[in-house]
Amino acid sequence: MANLSERTHPPSPASPLLDRLNEAQREAVEAADGPVLVLAGAGTGKTRVLTVRLAHILATRRAAPGQILAVTFTNKAAREMSGRVSSLIGRPTEGLWLGTFHAVGARILRRHAELVGLRSNYTIIDTDDQIRLMRQVIEANGIDEKRWPARVLTAIVSRWKDKGWTPDRVPAEEAGDFAHGKGVGLYRDYQERLGELNAADFGDLLLLCLRLFLARPDVLADYHRRFRYILVDEYQDTNVAQYLWLRLLAQGSGNICCVGDDDQSIYGWRGAEVGNILRFEDDFPGAKVVRLERNYRSTPHILGAASGLIAHNRGRLGKTLWTEAAGDAMGDPVRIESAWDEAEEARTVGEAIEDRQRHGDSLDGMAVLVRAGYQTRAFEERLIAIGVPYRVIGGLRFYERQEIRDACAYFRLIRQGDDDLAFQRIVNTPRRGLGDKSIQTLYAIARGRGQSLLSASAEVVATDELPPRRRAALRGFVEAIARWRAEASRLPPSELAEIVLDESGYTAMWLADKSVQAPGRLENLKELARAMAEFETLEDFLDHVSLVMDTETGADDDMVNVMTLHGAKGLEFDTVFLPGWEEGVFPNQMALDDHGAAGLEEERRLAYVGLTRAKKRATVLHAANRTVHGQWLSNVPSRFVDELPEEHVERAAAAGDGFARDDAALWRTAMNRPGYGGRQGNYHRAIEARVQRFGDGEEVFTPVGEGRSTPEVGSRVFHQKFGYGSIRGVDGSKLDIAFDKAGRKKVMADFVEPA
DNA sequence: CGTATATATCTTTTT
């Protein structure tokens, strides 16, 4: 492997790797040793610097692949880096420690699980299982889960973990008012349960690493010797736990290079601290700071629009992006289009896409970037209607599909019998006659004996604690798991999967299901088995599924890309469509409510990220009306639209969005006045205000299900299922109705409409 | 126990 003594030799001066770099980029690449911070504006060749730097370290024999740690934020970025490095060095990047923070953390943890109270076959649980487990903990504490929802506490605990706080480290004043201050205790119980299940959640993958490094300096020293060079992508998005993790690891060689852009920090809601980037020089004394300001991606018009927008933010490090082109090469101004509703918005985009196609543009080079997942729907419908192929990136991840989670629960339980969450998921899927009652009994027995559900089951089948029929069903299940576990040791994962899915009756369950989704689910299960063929062990596969695998739909085909703005970070397209630039949608109302001015700035950075994805053309759109949760809302154009400098934009002829521009401005003032502030509830009030404003009069705006006329005893109503009837009593939002055909029922007022 | 119907909640963004 690499001869370390070569580090003392000067690197070969004329490496062809450096040829295509500008001066600043080269500086960032060549400063291999010591701490380096690269402040890289959008489109300035950030990824190039990172990949060339990595290749350069290898080419100059400073380190062997196994001595380099490269962490990214997303799997997409990791794949991208891996691909580009291997094409630079002309061979696969074997041995490199390259992956997301979480994937690398999981890998480290597998090797030392015993030192932090886990076994090396521990299970990584996802958000859904986190919430399930938290719900059980909350209920076990006699707290009403409806008043204090598990999903809320799970989110709070995740933020605590982002900050590196274990239960004993949560500051008293941060303990919060969840269940009257019981949050921290619940957090502690939750961790205890995780330990019993031999499981870790996403946050633990970092937190337990920290605990490991602090408790075992010898282990840390080992990694210090191992990692001679550390590279970090998207440094502005690291949270405190990740920052501490990096700092501990970097103490060894001191060779750490972080690349980031404070203007693209868009994960504050997930605990990211822009402060990390601002503090870099304090944390790593003598750090070299390199700024990349020359943009190679976008036309002057696009760059001008984006720069003008982001200039509205305070508290930036401040960069001035520039590009060489000018004059005729200004490109097209950013186009702004108004639409009546989301359908028209989608139609406008669809037509523009077809227009570009006629100009010979590839679909791959076009993207629709939305603020939130639900917005993709209108575009999907439209693109299907006009027959334009598209892919939705990052919508529902592969692992989040029901059938995949079920299948994986089987594998999890086979590998690791303490995984009660997996047990509960599949013990009665497909139906085996083990319903809620049986599971409750079983759960009580298991908890009483301090056992996992599976091992308790193995014993219970020999007793009369369950009625005979249930006992037999449970025995069948327990024996099957034991059988599969025996097979797991001698069969490759994909063959095991076939056996398990077949013998369990899981495949048969979907074959018998005649819903429209069933064939798709079976197809996904096949896809799962195919994917498994690439793995040697069940363990590797399950890690891959929960940490890496996402829906990679036909990367080779020429398709329009539809994705969220968050998902688009790090990508670029010739033509970018940015729909939904409306107050409340973008900037998102919840972001404003929960985080005020800081939330607004993060939204603006998101808008900046969106615009700077475009190389040649960008179109911003806003609709006057939109359905959210099946309810019509009227929206005013986003303030971001007005913040785009006039000289870089071009407004499409007014399509009649129903808004005078000063009307829009008036609206924003009204919605942002102090009395309107506050925390929760503002969102709904804002929505109500918007509904009311246009709710009367014009029929288009009449909100569905929003009874203009209050229900009165005696009035006639219509119900989707029960048909016509008359109201006999009103109790708040509940109505007592005598239906003509269905008889007397209590129904929520939302479910009926005036007849 | 399973099924069908009724209601609640969801939609911010991801590992």
Add this chain to the structure above:
DNA sequence: GATATATACG
């Protein structure tokens, strides 16, 4: 409008 959970009934 879609999906998870709650409830009633068979």
